[in-house]
Amino acid sequence: MIYYVVAIVLVAFIFDFINGFHDSANSIATIVGTRVLSPLAAVVWAAFFNFTAAFTAGELVAKAIQKGIIRTEIVTPNVILAGLFGAIAWNLITWLYGIPSSSSHALIGGYAGAGVAKAGWSAITWGVKWMQTLSFIVISPLVGMLAGFLLMVSVYWIFQKMAPGRVDTFFRSAQLASSALLSHAHGANDAQKTMGIIVGLLVSVNSLTAAETGFFHHLYVPNEGIPLWVKMGAYTAISLGTLFGGWRIVHTMGSRITRLRPVSGFAAETGGALAISLATHYGIPVSTTHTIAGSIMGAGATYRFSAVRWGIARRIVWAWVITIPASASVAAVSYWALAAAGLR
Secondary structure, rough: HHHHHHHHHHHHHHHHHHHHHHHHHHHHHHHOOOOOOOHHHHHHHHHHHHHHHHHHHHHHHHHHHHHHOEOOOOOOOOHHHHHHHHHHHHHHHHOOOOOOOOOHHHHHHHHHHHHHHHOOOHHOOOOHHHHHHHHHHHHHHHHHHHHHHHHHEEEEEEEEOEEEEEEEEHHHHHHHHHHHHHHHHHHHHHHHHHHHEEEEHHHHHHHHHHHHHHHHHHHOOOOOOEEEEEHHHHHHHHHHHHHOOOHHHHHHHHOOOOOOOOOHHHHHHHHHHHHHHHHOOOOOOHHHHHHHHHHHHHHHHOOOHHOOOOOHHHHHHHHHHHHHHHHHHHHHHOOOOOHHOOOO
């Protein structure tokens, strides 16, 4: 059992790595799309600020994932592993096709699907966190869109008398700060989701034999928050994943939704970062993909409504809609396979 649990922890960190790999587009697409940084410099920049969130972010999002999705008493190692399989599978499929879907909702869907496979629909803890999660599928891109639009309008008003060349030069530098802020916000919200899954796993093994429980006591002490090793492991994994970059999705986010300039890239990144940080402060697990995509659309729409390629945007929205049920389905099948194999 010990080796099985350790293996699941490693799978959780692999998911976190893939999360960074898949969602690096959220952090770097705009700064690469505007050619402020080269792709290599951009991923190093984003990975560093992903990791800095380890020293400032709280644990509210992690607790929401651990306790707010399915009933804690039905959580077993199989449920955790199946949920991770569902999330990883959907992330890899959408990465392959260059679709910026939500790693966060893939994990939530996978976790829920595995729980339902084990205990039926009563496994779901229908309550505040589910209401927040489902409502923010719609709210977060709208908030990002509004923030990006308003920031662009404000910039136009403040810098209206400045020569276009000087504006471009100023915002090429300013975009370094906005990209750092977005990367920090992304790390703060997304790494916590993996932390919540791992703690859920550690809590579930309290029914082990005395000897095994003694071993796990060194890894996790109940009611003392997220262990330091879990926190550092999660932030390291997501940062390393960001270093490898999801270039297919970078192309979609950075150039196919709308044409970006440094000023619109700054507005999109800043708007997205503010929306994500607000959600993290209140312990709401949101999709950074949804938020920054909405913010890019909002910034692009200030040029003219037709500047946004709404056909591409519709494809992205459809991916958002099916993410939770798709990852839940894969997770359910995975749970049944693990159970049939005699694992627990």
